[in-house]
Amino acid sequence: MLDARKSQVVTAGDARAVVCDRPSVAGSVTQRACTFCGARVVLYPISDALHLVHGPSGCAAFTWDIRGSLSSGPQLHRLSFNTDIRENEVIFGGEKKLLRALRELVAEHKPKAAFVYATCLTGVIGDDVEAVCRTATTELGIPVIPVQSEGFRGTKKQGYSAACTALGQLIGTGSTEGIGRLSVNILGDFNIAGEIWTIKGYLERMGIEVVATMTGDGRVDAIRRAHGATLNVVQCAGSMTGLAKMMQEKYGIPYIQVSFFGLEDCADALYQIAGHFADKDVMARTRQVVREETATVLPELARLRQDLNGKVAALYVGGAFKAFSLVKALRQLGMRVAMAGTQTGAQADYEHLKDLCDSGTILADDTNPLELAGWLSSCEVDLFIGGVKERPVAYKLGIGFCDHNHERKIGLAGFSGMTSFAREVHATVMSPVWKLVPRRASARSFELRALSSEPAGDGRSLVLRPLSVEPERGVP
Amino acid sequence: MLDQTTATITERTALKINPAKTCQPVGAMYAALGVHGCLPHSHGSQGCCAYHRSQLTRHFKEPIMASTSSFTEGSSVFGGMANLQQAISTIFEMYDPEIIAVHTTCLSETIGDDIPTIIGKCQIEGKVPEGKVIVHCNTPSYVGSHVTGFSNMVKGFVKYLATSTGRRSEAVNIIPGWVEPSDMAEIKRYAEAFRLAAIMLPDTSSVLDAPTTGEHSFYPKGGTTVAQIRAMGDARHTLALGAWASSAGAELLEKQCQVPHEVLDLPIGLAATDRFVSALAKLTGTAVPQAIEDERGRLVDVISDMHQYLGGKTVAIWGDPDQVIALTEFCRDMDMKPVHVLTGGHGQAFEARIKEILADSVPDANIKQQGDLFLMHQWIKNRPVDLMIGTTYGKFISRAEDIPLVRYGWPILDRVGHSYFASVGYTGGLRLATQIITAIQERQDRDAPDHAFELVL
Numbered sequence: 038m039l040d041a042r043k044s045q046v047v048t049a050g051d052a053r054a055v056v057c058d059r060p061s062v063a064g065s066v067t068q069r070a071c072t073f074c075g076a077r078v079v080l081y082p083i084s085d086a087l088h089l090v091h092g093p094s095g096c097a098a099f100t101w102d103i104r105g106s107l108s109s110g111p112q113l114h115r116l117s118f119n120t121d122i123r124e125n126e127v128i129f130g131g132e133k134k135l136l137r138a139l140r141e142l143v144a145e146h147k148p149k150a151a152f153v154y155a156t157c158l159t160g161v162i163g164d165d166v167e168a169v170c171r172t173a174t175t176e177l178g179i180p181v182i183p184v185q186s187e188g189f190r191g192t193k194k195q196g197y198s199a200a201c202t203a204l205g206q207l208i209g210t211g212s213t214e215g216i217g218r219l220s221v222n223i224l225g226d227f228n229i230a231g232e233i234w235t236i237k238g239y240l241e242r243m244g245i246e247v248v249a250t251m252t253g254d255g256r257v258d259a260i261r262r263a264h265g266a267t268l269n270v271v272q273c274a275g276s277m278t279g280l281a282k283m284m285q286e287k288y289g290i291p292y293i294q295v296s297f298f299g300l301e302d303c304a305d306a307l308y309q310i311a312g313h314f315a316d317k318d319v320m321a322r323t324r325q326v327v328r329e330e331t332a333t334v335l336p337e338l339a340r341l342r343q344d345l346n347g348k349v350a351a352l353y354v355g356g357a358f359k360a361f362s363l364v365k366a367l368r369q370l371g372m373r374v375a376m377a378g379t380q381t382g383a384q385a386d387y388e389h390l391k392d393l394c395d396s397g398t399i400l401a402d403d404t405n406p407l408e409l410a411g412w413l414s415s416c417e418v419d420l421f422i423g424g425v426k427e428r429p430v431a432y433k434l435g436i437g438f439c440d441h442n443h444e445r446k447i448g449l450a451g452f453s454g455m456t457s458f459a460r461e462v463h464a465t466v467m468s469p470v471w472k473l474v475p476r477r478a479s480a481r482s483f484e485l486r487a488l489s490s491e492p493a494g495d496g497r498s499l500v501l502r503p504l505s506v507e508p509e510r511g512v513p
Numbered sequence: 514m515l516d517q518t519t520a521t522i523t524e525r526t527a528l529k530i531n532p533a534k535t536c537q538p539v540g541a542m543y544a545a546l547g548v549h550g551c552l553p554h555s556h557g558s559q560g561c562c563a564y565h566r567s568q569l570t571r572h573f574k575e576p577i578m579a580s581t582s583s584f585t586e587g588s589s590v591f592g593g594m595a596n597l598q599q600a601i602s603t604i605f606e607m608y609d610p611e612i613i614a615v616h617t618t619c620l621s622e623t624i625g626d627d628i629p630t631i632i633g634k635c636q637i638e639g640k641v642p643e644g645k646v647i648v649h650c651n652t653p654s655y656v657g658s659h660v661t662g663f664s665n666m667v668k669g670f671v672k673y674l675a676t677s678t679g680r681r682s683e684a685v686n687i688i689p690g691w692v693e694p695s696d697m698a699e700i701k702r703y704a705e706a707f708r709l710a711a712i713m714l715p716d717t718s719s720v721l722d723a724p725t726t727g728e729h730s731f732y733p734k735g736g737t738t739v740a741q742i743r744a745m746g747d748a749r750h751t752l753a754l755g756a757w758a759s760s761a762g763a764e765l766l767e768k769q770c771q772v773p774h775e776v777l778d779l780p781i782g783l784a785a786t787d788r789f790v791s792a793l794a795k796l797t798g799t800a801v802p803q804a805i806e807d808e809r810g811r812l813v814d815v816i817s818d819m820h821q822y823l824g825g826k827t828v829a830i831w832g833d834p835d836q837v838i839a840l841t842e843f844c845r846d847m848d849m850k851p852v853h854v855l856t857g858g859h860g861q862a863f864e865a866r867i868k869e870i871l872a873d874s875v876p877d878a879n880i881k882q883q884g885d886l887f888l889m890h891q892w893i894k895n896r897p898v899d900l901m902i903g904t905t906y907g908k909f910i911s912r913a914e915d916i917p918l919v920r921y922g923w924p925i926l927d928r929v930g931h932s933y934f935a936s937v938g939y940t941g942g943l944r945l946a947t948q949i950i951t952a953i954q955e956r957q958d959r960d961a962p963d964h965a966f967e968l969v970l
Binding site: 038039041060061062063064065066067068069070071072073074089092093094095096097098099100101103112113115116117118119120121122123124126127134135137138141142145146156157158160161162187188189190191192406407410425426428429430432433434435474475476477 | 523527568580601
């Protein structure tokens with residue numbers, strides 16, 4: 038490990054604090070992404086808005102329908118709109134092209150609002166995206182909102198903040214008529230695999246109105262009236278706390294930070310919401326929801342736990358709140374967490390994580406595949422939880438994997454989500470396919486390996502024979 | 514989701530909807546992964562590298578290793594020199610590659626970072642360990658497409674490494690184009706069958722189709738070695754497969770090391786493989802090996818056995834220029850009608866070539882370079898087809914219009930197999946033909962009314 042990285046890794050029980058919140062060392066194979074990526078994933082699920090990427094085709098192509106954020110209605114967000122900046126605009130500026138694109142698109146698709154994402158390229162050529170958006174708003178009659186998401190501004194974290202600023206421009210522009218006192222907004226759930234529908238179901242049963250969901254299954258009109266809600270419930274703290282703070286200052290709406298992942302956290306979240314309204318009927322209904330839901334899922338969890346008890350897990354996720362919930366949820370399944378890391382955690386988050394984890398657990402900020410592969414092997418983990426770039430590393434090592442990021446296909450939030458999570462973990466950890474992988478295989482395959490002429494393992498140690506070249510002809 | 518697409522085609526001047534291409538750097542990354550012990554390095558913001566790694570991972574289901582200069586606001590103002598210097602030190606200390614292949618991004622291009630100067634400075638300051646190599650190429654995202662990036666990276670390797678010692682070897686260089694690891698392995702098998710001493714650059718076989726061993730190997734065993742790339746300068750000939758992806762590298766080899774070159778189509782389908790095989794026969798002065806003749810015979814056999822299912826079937830094809838050209842010719846030769854043919858890539862030559870291929874069979878085909886999938890969908894709405902051949906992104910159109918899709922090209926994000934089973938050569942053509950026939954027959958079965966639903970097809 039690089040000296041520069043050593044301060045970013047500690048073990049629970051260690052007095053040393055994790056150094057975090059700093060840029061990745063240049064040259065790292067970092068798993069982090071950029072500001073544009075952060076802004077794009079946060080705003081993307083608003084399904085009746087036009088999302089126009091002002092930049093080269095790559096930024097648009099790589100964010101075309103990559104997040105499984107479901108919409109119950111419009112699907113406009115799933116199209117990829119791009120100004121496709123070319124050499125000509127790099128020299129002469131892209132503002133005119135942007136305005137033309139907005140005119141063409143708004144006429145064709147009649148969206149409720151438009152978000153225009155600035156990228157590295159349009160940032161560095163100095164396009165005034167804000168000015169174009171102002172002109173377009175006046176001319177086209179819908180809010181055209183600039184998103185200051187130039188990639189070089191930092192990691193996804195800065196992108197979350199750019200997205201919150203953009204959302205702030207919509208909030209407060211709609212009528213709050215008809216919104217009751219028992220009302221909330223949900224912030225920081227992106228309706229991956231329909232998760233927000235699960236949460237909304239609980240809140241409805243508790244008698245609580247959901248005004249706006251930001252941004253899963255989001256709608257422009259609902260967001261415009263979000264300032265009429267009594268409480269903001271923030272699920273993904275990393276991405277949305279900034280917006281909650283802004284709404285507290287501007288509209289006096291208090292917020293609570295919760296997590297709907299895992300039984301313990303989900304129940305706690307619902308009680309916190311109910312507690313806020315100090316309404317005994319709401320509280321009674323909440324108790325009933327929690328009672329009913331936990332009664333439904335506990336028997337299966339107990340059954341799955343029998344197999345999973347004592348198994349070892351590692352996790353590397355985007356934000357710290359997810360890490361907290363996962364540590365607790367894994368514990369509920371009888372599993373031990375040997376390594377936990379985040380891309381964007383803050384120092385206080387890591388302190389909390391230290392308290393939460395067993396002594397000796399490795400905690401890492403902004404890690405890379407080399408470190409990860411090392412820990413996965415040395416800790417002999419049975420399960421790794423991460424995102425798309427981590428999955429094949431785990432599989433190559435013969436370790437079970439669970440996607441807790443954009444590409445998960447099964448809702449993991451809520452009480453029912455905990456069962457889905459447990460089933461998924463069980464299916465991968467207990468899968469017989471890992472017995473086929475040499476490192477974890479039975480004695481039989483070791484015999485096979487001994488018989489084979491090719492050295493197994495580290496490809497670097499192989500002497501490479503240039504495949505099609507015959508050495509006697511004088512070619513190396 | 515595609516209910517937004519209207520049949521009325523209006524001229525769009527300022528935007529792309531649902532792109533049929535992406536930007537240069539990801540192509541440079543793919544090419545660099547085909548060099549042994551190479552760490553591709555993205556000189557720009559972190560997001561570029563993260564996106565490219567993710568997308569390549571989704572396509573290959575393999576770990577993709579690449580580093581980034583992690584640009585900040587400061588680097589975008591003052592330039593990325595410090596980042597690249599730091600990166601070079603970090604990479605050699607931590608990841609110990611044989612070679613670093615730097616590619617730029619739109620950001621570092623626009624700022625104007627002078628990469629050769631920075632690399633030179635690192636060499637003078639001793640930041641490059643003995644025997645290790647750094648190469649680079651310029652890949653501005655606002656020019657060309659991912660295929661241009663692939664081509665530029667190949668050129669970069671040639672430029673830095675290929676040297677002519679003055680002694681010609683028996684070797685023949687093959688630049689395989691942007692094809693799958695399986696295709697690269699197949700192209701090597703052809704060369705071996707002709708007993709041709711071939712050096713192939715790049716070669717992602719045994720890199721992006723690496724077997725599971727229980728270890729995570731940062732640098733899998735495959736890939737063209739640095740020594741092989743150096744030796745390319747002494748080769749007697751270069752075969753560049755696919756004009757868009759491979760001709761620039763071959764031209765540079767000729768200019769730099771006087772290695773004569775010829776550009777062929779990607780050997781996809783019968784006729785293009787025939788031309789590739791003839792070139793190998795000519796270069797080796799030998800007859801076509803019987804085994805290869807037999808493979809050809811099998812492909813012809815299946816095409817003729819099934820010709821009544823293929824004849825007159827209309828097809829929409831999109832993807833990268835080199836692939837689409839070869840596929841269009843193959844479909845035409847099987848008596849299919851490619852009525853919509855589109856690439857997101859660039860060049861009037863693409864349209865001219867497709868026109869020539871379809872001149873007799875489909876003179877009224879829609880043909881477009883720099884197109885997008887929104888336009889393709891509009892074409893299909895106006896003239897429906899029996900089959901679509903293209904990337905995963907076509908699945909939306911396939912569903913909206915209820916047309917079967919044979920997945921082909923890059924990227925394929927929702928199926929496996931492409932990286933393991935070749936589609937070049939005669940046997941590859943056989944695989945493609947069976948995929949096409951299966952798609953058509955499955956549709957026939959699905960749509961057949963009970964009385965016409967038959968056991969035997």
